[in-house]
Amino acid sequence: xxxxxxxxxxxxxxxxxxxxxxxxxxxxxxxxxxxxxxxxxxxxxxxxxxxxxxxxxxxxxxxxxxxxxxxxxxxxxxxxxxxxxxxxxxxxxxxxxxxxxxxxxxxxxxxxxxxxxxxxxxxxxxxxxxxxxxxxxxxxxxxxxxxxxxxxxxxxxxx
Numbered sequence: 001x002x003x004x005x006x007x008x009x010x011x012x013x014x015x016x017x018x019x020x021x022x023x024x025x026x027x028x029x030x031x032x033x034x035x036x037x038x039x040x041x042x043x044x045x046x047x048x049x050x051x052x053x054x055x056x057x058x059x060x061x062x063x064x065x066x067x068x069x070x071x072x073x074x075x076x077x078x079x080x081x082x083x084x085x086x087x088x089x090x091x092x093x094x095x096x097x098x099x100x101x102x103x104x105x106x107x108x109x110x111x112x113x114x115x116x117x118x119x120x121x122x123x124x125x126x127x128x129x130x131x132x133x134x135x136x137x138x139x140x141x142x143x144x145x146x147x148x149x150x151x152x153x154x155x156x157x158x159x
Contacts, residue, residue, distance in 0.1 A: 019135065021107040021142060022089060025077040028106065028142045030135060035091045035147055039105055042086040055151075056082075056101060066090065068099040069150050075130065093147045100150070109137050116144070 016032035020039075023029075045057025045068050054073035058065050068088060073079045088099040117134040132146035 016111050016144070019109055019111050019142075019144065020089070020105060021109055021137075022071075022087070022100070022102040023104045023106055024071045024075060024102050027075075027077075028140060029071070029075075029102075029131070029145050030109065030111075030142045031089065031091060031100075031145050031147065033108060035093070037090040037092060037097060040088050040090065042082045042084065042088060042101070052151075059088075059099065061090065061097070061099075064097060066097055066099050067151070068101055070101045072101075072103075074150060091147055093150065098147075098150060109135070109142070111135055111144075117141075119143075 016030075016034065018033045019030035020033050020036050021028055021030045043059050045059055047057045048055060048067075051057070051067075054070050056068040056070045058067050060066070070079060082101060085104065087102050087105050089102060089105065090097055090099050115136045117136060119131050119134060129149040130146055131143035133144045135142045135144055
């Protein structure tokens, strides 16, 4: 009989050794640090017609057009206007760069295989696709974000 950790290993290969913890509406989430290119302050975006509701728009990042995903909207949390304290985490998803709008960046944590737990089956498919596992970090439980699911239209063949 397969163990829960076997299923996690299939979904998370490779398991991050360190993760950047960010906050979205008083909830902590983490991202594999090897995917993080930079962290920058909020910059107003240019709107894109017909973009998904969770895409705030695009910015020009040193000559690269960068889509900005509002993580609150993507995770179905109430959306509020970005403030001067909001942060954009620039990440690599395959060969593409995406900006993630979050409330703050909190920490970098070490992630051991023993700290990973599967996302509960109570969650809807969309949440399970975005939050690939839960990380036990002391007294906190932090959702590990699956970056490849942020923009479903990014073809896996381009990765």
